[in-house]
Amino acid sequence: MDKSFSISQSSGKKCGLGKIASLRKNLIAPVLIALICLFLSPVANAQDKIIQKDGKEIKAKVLGTDSNYIRYKRSDNPNGPDYFLFRSDVLKIEYENGNVEPKKETNKVVPEPTVASDLQILESKASQYKKRGTILLGVGTLAIVAGAATLIKLNGDYSTYKSQIQKTNDDYTKWYQVNYVTSPPEGDLQKQESFAGFASPGIYAGAAAVIGGIALDLIGLKNVQLAKKARTEWARKKKELSFQPYYESLGNAAGLRIALSF
Secondary structure, eight states: OHHHHHHHHHHHHHHHHHHHHHHHHHHHHHHHHHHHHHHHHHHHHOOEEEEETTSOEEEEEEEEEOSSEEEEEETTOTTSOOEEEEGGGEEEEEOTTSOEESOOOOOOOOOOOOHHHHHHHHHHHHHHHHHHHHHHHHHHHHHHHHHHHHHHHHHHHHHHHHHHHHHHHHHHHHHHHHHHSSOOOGGGSOOOOOHHHHHTTHHHHHHHHHHHHHHHHHHHHHHHHHHHHHHHHHHHHHHSEEEEEEEETTTTEEEEEEEEOO
16 A cells, blocks of 8 residues: 555655646746747837838838949848939938938028128228229220220321321322323322221221220229219118127127127
8 A cells, every 4th residue: 555655645746746847838938939039029119210201101121222222122122123313303211220311510600790790891892893993994995095006006007107108199190191191091090099908907906996995994983983972881880779789708708799880
């Protein structure tokens, strides 16, 4: 009896241990699978986002970008073909690491123009107009003088030329009448050229210099007028009452400075 009981008790213990071992083996595989899924879930969820200008969002893995195209694979088909998008159709790309392309540019603060800067601009304009007008007037006047002098000289030379032709023809006519008692044929007399033919090409250069000089003078006068206008505006602004913000770093003071200049 005792022997039989002890054997059955021993076999009962072995049977209980076997069930526990089998239960442990059956639990290890699901636990490992659950742990692997839990570990890989952030990786599986991590993906890039391509946001188009029309608001459409594409979940993908961006493979590369350039100035024209964006190459990517769809997140629902990572082993599928490569897709392409025009860069001009894409608003931005949100990468899985948190980076965004293109980066947002910080708004640059453009300082408002002050009365002082306006005065400097007007003074600079007045100086530029005056300088330009002076140069153009000087060059234009020289061109007019040079062109007029050329035309006067050519006209004087033409008068001398006509006098010489006339004298030659008169002398020949006298000689012919003495010897043949009649006037010489017209074909024997020298022909005078026209002023344009005699003075060419100098006449055209002189005329062009005069016309060009007049044009330069007109432009120069316009610049002088612009200089006067800018100077008048400068004087008007200088008399205006201006409120200029100021900040003194040493005294840690800030406020408005009232400036009145005459």
